Amino acid sequence: METPAFMPVGTQATVKTLLPSEVRATGAQIVLANTYHLMLRPGLPTLQAAGGLHQFMGWNGPILTDSGGFQIFSLGGNVRVREEGVTFRSHIDGRALELTPEQAVALQLGWGSDILMPLDHLVGLPAETRTVQDAMDRTHRWLERAVIAFDEFGGTTSALFGICQGGMDEHLRRESAATLAEANVAGCAIGGLSVGEPKPVMAAMLEVVTPLLPLNKPRYLMGVGSPEDLWMGVARGVDLFDCVLPTRLARNGALFTPEGRVNIKNRRFAEVHAPLDETCDCEACQGFTAAYIHHLFRAREVLALRLASVHNLRFLAREMETIRHAIDNGSFSGAYRAFQDRYRPVGSNELSTESVVSLN
Amino acid sequence: METPAFMPVGTQATVKTLLPSEVRATGAQIVLANTYHLMLRPGLPTLQAAGGLHQFMGWNGPILTDSGGFQIFSLGGNVRVREEGVTFRSHIDGRALELTPEQAVALQLGWGSDILMPLDHLVGLPAETRTVQDAMDRTHRWLERAVIAFDEFGGTTSALFGICQGGMDEHLRRESAATLAEANVAGCAIGGLSVGEPKPVMAAMLEVVTPLLPLNKPRYLMGVGSPEDLWMGVARGVDLFDCVLPTRLARNGALFTPEGRVNIKNRRFAEVHAPLDETCDCEACQGFTAAYIHHLFRAREVLALRLASVHNLRFLAREMETIRHAIDNGSFSGAYRAFQDRYRPVGSNELSTESVVSLN
Numbered sequence: 001m002e003t004p005a006f007m008p009v010g011t012q013a014t015v016k017t018l019l020p021s022e023v024r025a026t027g028a029q030i031v032l033a034n035t036y037h038l039m040l041r042p043g044l045p046t047l048q049a050a051g052g053l054h055q056f057m058g059w060n061g062p063i064l065t066d067s068g069g070f071q072i073f074s075l076g077g078n079v080r081v082r083e084e085g086v087t088f089r090s091h092i093d094g095r096a097l098e099l100t101p102e103q104a105v106a107l108q109l110g111w112g113s114d115i116l117m118p119l120d121h122l123v124g125l126p127a128e129t130r131t132v133q134d135a136m137d138r139t140h141r142w143l144e145r146a147v148i149a150f151d152e153f154g155g156t157t158s159a160l161f162g163i164c165q166g167g168m169d170e171h172l173r174r175e176s177a178a179t180l181a182e183a184n185v186a187g188c189a190i191g192g193l194s195v196g197e198p199k200p201v202m203a204a205m206l207e208v209v210t211p212l213l214p215l216n217k218p219r220y221l222m223g224v225g226s227p228e229d230l231w232m233g234v235a236r237g238v239d240l241f242d243c244v245l246p247t248r249l250a251r252n253g254a255l256f257t258p259e260g261r262v263n264i265k266n267r268r269f270a271e272v273h274a275p276l277d278e279t280c281d282c283e284a285c286q287g288f289t290a291a292y293i294h295h296l297f298r299a300r301e302v303l304a305l306r307l308a309s310v311h312n313l314r315f316l317a318r319e320m321e322t323i324r325h326a327i328d329n330g331s332f333s334g335a336y337r338a339f340q341d342r343y344r345p346v347g348s349n350e351l352s353t354e355s356v357v358s359l360n
Numbered sequence: 361m362e363t364p365a366f367m368p369v370g371t372q373a374t375v376k377t378l379l380p381s382e383v384r385a386t387g388a389q390i391v392l393a394n395t396y397h398l399m400l401r402p403g404l405p406t407l408q409a410a411g412g413l414h415q416f417m418g419w420n421g422p423i424l425t426d427s428g429g430f431q432i433f434s435l436g437g438n439v440r441v442r443e444e445g446v447t448f449r450s451h452i453d454g455r456a457l458e459l460t461p462e463q464a465v466a467l468q469l470g471w472g473s474d475i476l477m478p479l480d481h482l483v484g485l486p487a488e489t490r491t492v493q494d495a496m497d498r499t500h501r502w503l504e505r506a507v508i509a510f511d512e513f514g515g516t517t518s519a520l521f522g523i524c525q526g527g528m529d530e531h532l533r534r535e536s537a538a539t540l541a542e543a544n545v546a547g548c549a550i551g552g553l554s555v556g557e558p559k560p561v562m563a564a565m566l567e568v569v570t571p572l573l574p575l576n577k578p579r580y581l582m583g584v585g586s587p588e589d590l591w592m593g594v595a596r597g598v599d600l601f602d603c604v605l606p607t608r609l610a611r612n613g614a615l616f617t618p619e620g621r622v623n624i625k626n627r628r629f630a631e632v633h634a635p636l637d638e639t640c641d642c643e644a645c646q647g648f649t650a651a652y653i654h655h656l657f658r659a660r661e662v663l664a665l666r667l668a669s670v671h672n673l674r675f676l677a678r679e680m681e682t683i684r685h686a687i688d689n690g691s692f693s694g695a696y697r698a699f700q701d702r703y704r705p706v707g708s709n710e711l712s713t714e715s716v717v718s719l720n
Contacts, residue, residue, distance in 0.1 A: 012655075012656075012659040012661060013652075013655065013659075014656060014659075014661050014663045016661065016662060016663075017661075017662040017663060017666075018663065019643075019647075019663065019666075037659075041655065041658060041659060042630070042651070042655045042658075046630060046631060046651065046655075049631055049633055049651075050633050050649065050651060050652070051633070056649070056651070056652055056655075057652065058647055058648055058652070270402070270406060271406060271409055273409055273410050273411070283379075287379075287418055288418055289410065289416070291402070291406065291409075291410060291416070292373075292410070292416055292417065292418070295372075295373065295401065295402045295406075295416075296372075296374060298401060298402075299372040299373075299374075299397075299401060301372060301374050301376065302376060302377040302662055302665060302666075303374045303376075303377060303378065303379065305662060306377075306379075306662075306666075
């Protein structure tokens with residue numbers, strides 16, 4: 001796979017609303033899936049009986065799976081962290097469950113993930129430094145156990161990444177990055193960012209972390225997916241990104257254009273009998289007008305969600321193609337300025353308060 | 361287009377969950393759209409500005425539109441019939457609206473339907489014979505006005521059908537069929553059946569009607585779409601069918617197989633790591649296992665609705681291919697018996713009480 005790359009998210013073994021062939025057609029070369037969701041449903045035995053996750057979902061490219069940590073800690077209630085691992089309750093049936101660093105590796109290897117993430121400990125922010133440090137230290141200890149488990153369970157065709165934590169604390173971030181740089185991992189993820197902090201804070205944390213990470217291993221900024229953040233991240237040395245943002249926004253009618261984001265449900269699109277984005281080569285813009293997609297959203301038709309998802313994923317893939325091309329040409333700075341000149345991001349206040357509740 | 365044929369329904373200018381190319385790939389050569397829904401949203405001016413309904417929805421085959429009558433009378437409250445036409449309220453915003461036989465023709469011609477249906481008057485059953493007769497007589501008078509309007513508004517590249525009504529009354533049905541046989545229309549629709557009556561009653565009504573209809577004009581049985589009813593209808597001389605049944609059932613997980621209908625959400629499919637129907641050449645059966653589709657339904661993923669819709673439409677298209685082939689070979693009776701031997705219909709009680717509430 002080429003990098004830098006944005007990785008579409010297929011939480012439950014499907015990139016929401018799309019066929020694998022459609023995801024591929026947007027230019028995606030790798031997809032994400034979610035360990036927390038997959039372990040609950042359909043579960044490891046089913047995935048193994050199916051011949052693995054790739055076979056089950058019909059995706060023949062690489063798959064990265066997260067560790068489940070982020071989802072478990074996002075559940076809020078009923079989560080207990082011990083040194084051994086984390087106990088929590090299923091959001092589906094309330095079952096009490098446990099996940100250890102070793103189990104997280106075993107699950108991901110079991111269903112055949114290509115890139116595995118180790119279990120990490122996240123804390124809600126703001127939090128006291130001591131709390132953030134404690135979680136970071138545990139993340140580091142859990143990584144050691146994940147590395148041993150990965151070795152032991154025979155991850156020869158897969159890659160295990162490590163995760164940098166440390167909240168918004170510069171010193172902790174440095175310590176975590178240094179630890180990660182020494183770890184026996186194939187790549188370095190940066191977790192715990194894009195969790196509501198102002199964008200300059202995220203950029204500052206990246207500037208602290210990325211110079212300390214090995215140059216010969218990919219860096220993966222977790223949970224980031226707005227066009228402006230992709231450019232910002234690449235400018236700071238990031239290779240991989242993932243986020244539900246483009247597909248979730250799509251299902252709410254928020255579509256990327258070269259000048260910024262628009263909401264296709266807005267009345268002004270009712271009579272736009274032309275593609276939403278004349279420059280876009282996605283299936284939605286090539287085959288349908290903005291007025292039709294507007295109509296589908298107004299009529300609450302499922303096809304609306306599909307066309308919007310295809311468009312937003314293709315938009316991000318094209319941004320990444322532009323970025324890769326610029327890097328190859330040594331013209332990244334100029335390309336970044338050109339992006340900043342044309343693309344007007346949604347304000348960060350607006351970003352954090354906007355309703356992005358999914359239709360499903 | 362080849363007949364006999366089943367026509368998928370695209371109520372709001374989209375066959376729910378599917379792209380036009382996917383509908384085409386199921387073998388469909390014509391689709392339906394709904395005048396009532398289209399006149400409310402997006403409305404005739406938008407459809408005309410878009411270059412017509414075909415252009416708007418991206419379907420390059422023929423389109424049949426119903427007259428809106430069925431939907432208006434199905435709304436129940438706030439519907440008033442006068443000789444001039446019918447007044448009703450929009451289910452979207454409560455607006456008071458009117459539809460006359462002339463307007464129904466003008467709308468359908470305006471957005472470029474290939475086959476138009478005239479406004480008809482339906483009554484809920486059971487009803488007194490006098491009430492059924494009154495509605496039937498009005499349907500006949502409205503048809504005369506529709507024929508004049510169709511002539512006047514210049515329907516030279518389109519075709520206007522007539523509709524036979526008469527409830528479950530043999531005498532009225534005969535009278536309506538005879539009237540229709542004399543009318544200046546391109547095809548003969550049979551309306552007001554498949555509205556809850558026992559299947560033998562529907563078959564009996566067809567046996568009364570079809571012998572009276574011209575042999576050189578297509579017969580269209582409205583709102584019928586179960587596999588057993590398609591065979592039954594063709595056996596009685598019907599050429600065209602439409603129904604939301606296959607796509608609505610699909611969105612509820614009810615899938616056709618050569619032996620009968622199954623519900624893919626049933627636990628027994630959780631570990632079926634093989635296509636739902638090994639004999640099926642649809643995109644769902646060719647690319648995915650029953651276990652995966654089961655998982656998508658359990659996880660409430662939109663892709664479930666898509667794969668299920670594709671499968672059910674392809675199933676009906678294949679039944680129609682089998683039927684056409686048998687007719688060409690002069691082996692229809694044998695083929696019908698073979699179908700009856702293998703396919704076990706859902707009992708008619710079950711059919712009428714089963715929840716088919718759409719997911720959207």
